[in-house]
Amino acid sequence: MLKKAILVAAVSVVMAGCSGMRTTEETFMTHAENINFLFFQIPGGDTQERAMELIPPGGKITTMLSSPTDTTSAAGFFNRLIGIDATTINGTIEK
Numbered sequence: 001m002l003k004k005a006i007l008v009a010a011v012s013v014v015m016a017g018c019s020g021m022r023t024t025e026e027t028f029m030t031h032a033e034n035i036n037f038l039f040f041q042i043p044g045g046d047t048q049e050r051a052m053e054l055i056p057p058g059g060k061i062t063t064m065l066s067s068p069t070d071t072t073s074a075a076g077f078f079n080r081l082i083g084i085d086a087t088t089i090n091g092t093i094e095k
């Protein structure tokens with residue numbers, strides 16, 4: 001039973017820490033996530049940088065949403081203690 005719980009937890013952590021992109025002919029949406037546990041980030045790195053790298057050529061950003069990850073605010077501190085760091089970028093593709 002304990003082995004199954006550890007396996008489910010490990011798979012959940014690996015699957016949650018990802019990045020990706022979705023596009024149509026005129027719009028795009030990129031995202032990147034990290035799992036935070038006791039100030040360790042899995043898979044690590046800056047989610048904003050990872051999401052920005054996925055913007056397609058000709059992409060113009062219209063909105064960017066990020067969760068707080070700084071330790072100067074209560075929300076950022078508790079998010080880094082245990083939480084999810086996520087960035088989502090939406091925009092249009094100019095041809």
